[in-house]
Amino acid sequence: MPTFVHSPLLWGLLLVGVPVLIHLINMLRHRRVEWAAMEFLLQSQRKNRTWILLKQLLLLATRMAVIALIVAMVAKPRLPDRFGRIFGGIKTHHIVLLDDSYSMSQRWADRSALGEAKAVVQRIGVEVSRPSQPQAFTLLRFSQAGQLQHGTYPDVLKEPVDQAFPERLEALLEDMEVSQTAAEPIDALQAIDQLLGDAGDERRIVYLVTDFRQRQWDDPTELREQLLRLSDATAELHLVNCAGPSKENLAVASIQAVEGIHAAGVPLLMDVAVRNAGSEPARDVSVLLEEDGRARPAVKIDDIPPGETVEQRFLVRFATAGEHQVVCRLESDAVALDNVRYQTLNLPSDVPVLLVDGSPEARDARFLSIALAPGGSVQTGISPRIETLRFLTRQPLAKFQSIVLMNIERLDRSAVEALEEYVDAGGGLAMFVGEASSAAVVNSLFYRDGEGFFPAPLAGPSELLIDRLNPAPDVQVGDHFMFRVFGGDRNSFLNTVTIQRYFAVADDWRPAADSSTRVIARLRNADPLAIERRFGRGRVISVLTTLAPVWNNWARNPSFVVAMQDMQAYLASGGNRGSEHRVGVPLELLLDAKAYLPQVRFVKPPEAATPAVVLDAVAGPDGLLRAELTETDANGIYEARLSHSDGEAEVRRFAVNVDPLEGDLNHLDGQTLATRLEGIPYQYTQAAGFQFSLGESQQSNLWKTFLYILVFLLIGEQILALSASYHPPRRAGAGHFSAQ
Numbered sequence: 222m223p224t225f226v227h228s229p230l231l232w233g234l235l236l237v238g239v240p241v242l243i244h245l246i247n248m249l250r251h252r253r254v255e256w257a258a259m260e261f262l263l264q265s266q267r268k269n270r271t272w273i274l275l276k277q278l279l280l281l282a283t284r285m286a287v288i289a290l291i292v293a294m295v296a297k298p299r300l301p302d303r304f305g306r307i308f309g310g311i312k313t314h315h316i317v318l319l320d321d322s323y324s325m326s327q328r329w330a331d332r333s334a335l336g337e338a339k340a341v342v343q344r345i346g347v348e349v350s351r352p353s354q355p356q357a358f359t360l361l362r363f364s365q366a367g368q369l370q371h372g373t374y375p376d377v378l379k380e381p382v383d384q385a386f387p388e389r390l391e392a393l394l395e396d397m398e399v400s401q402t403a404a405e406p407i408d409a410l411q412a413i414d415q416l417l418g419d420a421g422d423e424r425r426i427v428y429l430v431t432d433f434r435q436r437q438w439d440d441p442t443e444l445r446e447q448l449l450r451l452s453d454a455t456a457e458l459h460l461v462n463c464a465g466p467s468k469e470n471l472a473v474a475s476i477q478a479v480e481g482i483h484a485a486g487v488p489l490l491m492d493v494a495v496r497n498a499g500s501e502p503a504r505d506v507s508v509l510l511e512e513d514g515r516a517r518p519a520v521k522i523d524d525i526p527p528g529e530t531v532e533q534r535f536l537v538r539f540a541t542a543g544e545h546q547v548v549c550r551l552e553s554d555a556v557a558l559d560n561v562r563y564q565t566l567n568l569p570s571d572v573p574v575l576l577v578d579g580s581p582e583a584r585d586a587r588f589l590s591i592a593l594a595p596g597g598s599v600q601t602g603i604s605p606r607i608e609t610l611r612f613l614t615r616q617p618l619a620k621f622q623s624i625v626l627m628n629i630e631r632l633d634r635s636a637v638e639a640l641e642e643y644v645d646a647g648g649g650l651a652m653f654v655g656e657a658s659s660a661a662v663v664n665s666l667f668y669r670d671g672e673g674f675f676p677a678p679l680a681g682p683s684e685l686l687i688d689r690l691n692p693a694p695d696v697q698v699g700d701h702f703m704f705r706v707f708g709g710d711r712n713s714f715l716n717t718v719t720i721q722r723y724f725a726v727a728d729d730w731r732p733a734a735d736s737s738t739r740v741i742a743r744l745r746n747a748d749p750l751a752i753e754r755r756f757g758r759g760r761v762i763s764v765l766t767t768l769a770p771v772w773n774n775w776a777r778n779p780s781f782v783v784a785m786q787d788m789q790a791y792l793a794s795g796g797n798r799g800s801e802h803r804v805g806v807p808l809e810l811l812l813d814a815k816a817y818l819p820q821v822r823f824v825k826p827p828e829a830a831t832p833a834v835v836l837d838a839v840a841g842p843d844g845l846l847r848a849e850l851t852e853t854d855a856n857g858i859y860e861a862r863l864s865h866s867d868g869e870a871e872v873r874r875f876a877v878n879v880d881p882l883e884g885d886l887n888h889l890d891g892q893t894l895a896t897r898l899e900g901i902p903y904q905y906t907q908a909a910g911f912q913f914s915l916g917e918s919q920q921s922n923l924w925k926t927f928l929y930i931l932v933f934l935l936i937g938e939q940i941l942a943l944s945a946s947y948h949p950p951r952r953a954g955a956g957h958f959s960a961q
Contacts, residue, residue: 280941283934290931312355313424314379316417316456317342318409320431320463321362323558324883326399327432329465337463337908338430339394345428346390348913349382356382359417360393363404363431364854366412367805371851378416401558401856402805403880406431410447425456430908432464433894435887441897448901458903461911464888465555469499471506472559472884473549474530475801478566480702481790484602485542485568492532493549493562497525498885511548512537542570544874546858559884563858563876564801571604572793575612575621578628579657583607585627585768588776592785603789610636618643622793627768628655631662637673644674645757649792652761653768654679654724663724674761676738676754683725685744693745695720701741701753702791703762706783714780720744722772724765726752760792802877808853810861810873812838812846818864821848826857826877853877 319342325334342360349356360377376393380386406429413427438444452458472495479490497503503525510517525531539545544567551560574593578586590605606621610629613636618624624643629652632640644650652675654663660679667675685695694716698704707715726749732738737755741762744750751764770776802808810821819838825831831852838846853859856878863871889897891905906912 283937283941287931287934290934294928294931311422311424312357313349313426314357314359314417314420315345315349315382315426315428316359316413317345317361317428317430318366318406318413319360319362320404320406320409321364321397321400321402322404322883323399323401323879324403324432324434324556324886325463326558327465327467327470327555327886329467329555332465334432334463334465335397335399337465338461339397341428341430341461341463341908341911343387343391343394344911345913346382347387350384350386357423358382358386358390360390361409361412361416362397362400363406363409364400364402364805366408367402367404368851369412369415371807375416399558400805400854401879402854403803403883404805405437407443407447410444410451413451420454420456425451425454426459427451427456428459428461430461430463432886433460433462433889434464434883434885435889436882436885438889438894438897445898445901448898448903452902458901459913460894460903460905461908462888462891462905463908464886467555468886468888469501470555470559470884470886471503471525471551472496472498472556472881473508473551473562474881476547476549476562476564478564479534482572482602482786482793483566483568484572485570486538486540486600487602488536488538489566489568490534490536491547491564492534493520494530494532495522495525495551496530496881496884497527498887500527500887502526507552508533509550510535511546511550512539513545539566539568542568544568544872546874546876555886556884558856558879559881561856562878562881563856565858565874565876572602572622572789573620574603574605574789574793575618575624576605576607577610577613577624577626578607579610579626579630579655580628585653585655586625588769589625589627589785592776592782593789595782601786603786613639618648619646621648623649623651623789626650626652628653628657630657630659632666634666637666641674641756644759644761647758649759649789650674650756650761651764651788651792653764653766655767655769656771658724660724674754674756676752676761676763677730677732677749678727679765680725680727682722683748684722685720685746688745691745694718695745696750697743697745699741703751703784703788704742705787707780714778715784718773718775718778718780720750720766720773720775722766723748723750726765762788762792800876802853802859802875804853804856804877804879806853808850808859808861808875808877810838810848810850812848812863814840814844814846816866817846818866819846819848820864822862823848823850824860824862825852826855826859828857829855831855 319338321335325338327334346358349358358377358380359375361375365373365375376397377390410429448458474494474496476491476493479492481490483489493508495503495506495508504523506522506525507519508522509519520533520535522531522533537547544565547564547566549562549564553560576583576586576589578584586605586607590607593603593605594601608616610632614633618639624640626640640650652667660681663675664678667673668678696715696718698707698715704715723744732740732752737753739753740749740751741753742749742751749765751762753760753762755761766772766775768776775781808823812821817838819840821836821838823834823836825833834850834852836848836850838848840846848861850859850861859875859877861873861875863873865871891907894905
């Protein structure tokens with residue numbers, strides 16, 4: 222039996238009676254008129270009555286058929302396959318896009334989202350193997366769609382379906398597991414054209430089998446465009462929701478070292494962030510810790526509100542220099558993959574700091590050197606090195622974690638350029654003014670109308686006058702890392718610091734609201750004392766008084782040691798807080814072509830269960846060797862084993878983690894999804910209730926066939942109308958009169 226896409230429109234078939242009604246109305250308008258000459262015509266009519274009546278009935282039937290056909294075309298008729306062959310049936314291609322992102326590992330009771338999805342795909346495979354009409358099948362996982370450019374292929378691509386197909390599909394699905402990626406449906410939808418091209422003569426049915434997570438579908442602009450494009454290309458869309466009822470899930474969102482001195486033997490603070498993606502608060506959350514594979518006491522988070530991320534700080538200490546690993550784990554919940562996170566730290570034996578003093582006796586530098594490395598049993602991890610101004614242009618600066626300039630009168634332009642290049646590349650720089658400093662030199666050489674590294678223009682030296690009416694301390698600090706110990710009421714030592722002389726900034730200077738420049742310490746009179754700014758990828762701190770106790774007594778105050786060590790920790794830790802890489806994103810390694818051999822051996826973590834990969838790095842135009850590992854499909858610690866040109870071996874480690882946002886299990890229901898995809902024709906089903914039948918779904922669209930029939934009927938109607946009506950022949954000269 223035929224079916225119709227818009228069956229309510231079939232009420233329009235009542236219009237078929239309109240031609241009959243018009244005919245009857247016309248019959249009622251006839252009047253009988255007696256006329257003797259008519260008898261001859263009536264006799265002629267009786268001889269041809271049957272033929273005339275037949276033509277009139279055919280004309281009436283044709284007009285009724287035209288109306289019925291127009292209504293049927295608007296309602297979009299379809300016939301089952303056995304009739305579809307006769308009326309233009311074509312090969313049907315079933316395209317299944319299967320979500321295997323790690324949110325599909327969600328478990329509830331004895332079920333999982335991926336298990337529900339695999340059952341749906343199996344039902345489709347069984348049904349498409351039944352009809353005799355040609356069927357093709359493609360199965361593409363979301364994680365594969367994002368790797369097509371790296372040579373990945375779908376599990377099934379345009380495979381003809383036969384009676385044995387369900388068995389082959391079942392074996393394939395049985396071994397299928399979720400990936401550790403956060404693969405998105407947009408990649409899979411876009412891959413249809415890349416893999417299959419235009420539909421041509423084949424008919425396509427696209428099945429999107431996913432969990433419809435809120436973060437992907439709440440504002441699906443790109444998804445709408447892709448689905449609408451498929452619909453316009455006459456593809457049928459089936460959306461199958463595999464999400465489970467539970468939405469509660471915790472994830473380790475990040476692990477990061479706190480800014481500080483990162484060196485062997487020095488205590489190191491780290492922050493672990495845990496995200497609660499559920500709708501209920503999580504309490505007494507234990508985070509298990511590992512340092513280089515050794516378990517250590519867990520840290521506990523008392524409360525994590527729903528939808529929030531809470532950080533907890535913990536302390537680690539690594540006695541030796543080199544690369545170290547930190548792992549944080551949560552107890553098992555609905556999704557296991559986001560319960561673990563890895564981090565690597567490359568710790569040097571010490572942090573080298575360059576101290577450059579403008580005075581020959583290096584007075585300021587000696588004070589700072591003692592504060593940074595007191596010696597004895599105190600281990601700060603800082604290794605200060607005092608040098609003269611000439612060192613800035615004669616030696617490479619990149620090996621120093623930070624540089625401090627003190628009491629500088631003037632620098633060569635080459636030294637200024639070296640410093641700017643150093644900071645722009647990510648280095649940390651501090652500058653203390655002094656008796657030898659000049660506002661004109663600072664403004665013209667270091668500030669340069671905001672183009673240089675110095676954060677503000679100077680007006681000149683100024684006295685901080687004693688104000689007996691204002692008992693406030695001379696130094697006022699905020700919440701900057703350099704003064705973190707002295708914030709609030711804990712600044713008893715800083716309160717005893719006195720400032721007699723300083724450099725004032727220009728009267729009209731104010732840091733722009735959208736700039737990185739900010740005042741981090743002020744004097745009692747509200748003038749700036751310390752200013753910070755970003756320069757390129759680096760940090761610059763300028764202190765507008767002497768470091769040595771000449772214009773102040775700070776270097777003789779206990780707060781000085783703490784502030785200077787924290788300043789170095791802040792400047793030196795800009796690029797060494799640990800780095801993370803995402804699962805599925807290639808690992809790129811850049812090597813100096815002169816220092817390393819091109820062969821690189823990548824060793825994957827045990828979780829990957831795949832062998833090591835040996836690659837030959839390719840030299841680029843910049844003189845660097847590039848090696849890229851594309852197979853980062855598992856979280857864990859990856860190793861790149863390198864060989865130096867002199868034969869020395871080196872190992873670099875990378876922490877690869879899952880995207881924590883993929884663990885957000887909030888999903889859209891059918892009604893909400895309908896509002897997001899309004900105007901797009903599709904069928905939506907929950908996986909548990911998915912029932913697929915080709916008898917209902919796979920039918921031939923007869924719209925074009927009906928169009929051809931309609932054109933034929935309209936032409937026939939015109940011919941019959943012409944034949945059934947009376948048209949007297951035209952005589953020559955008719956309608957013209959001549960005058961005699």
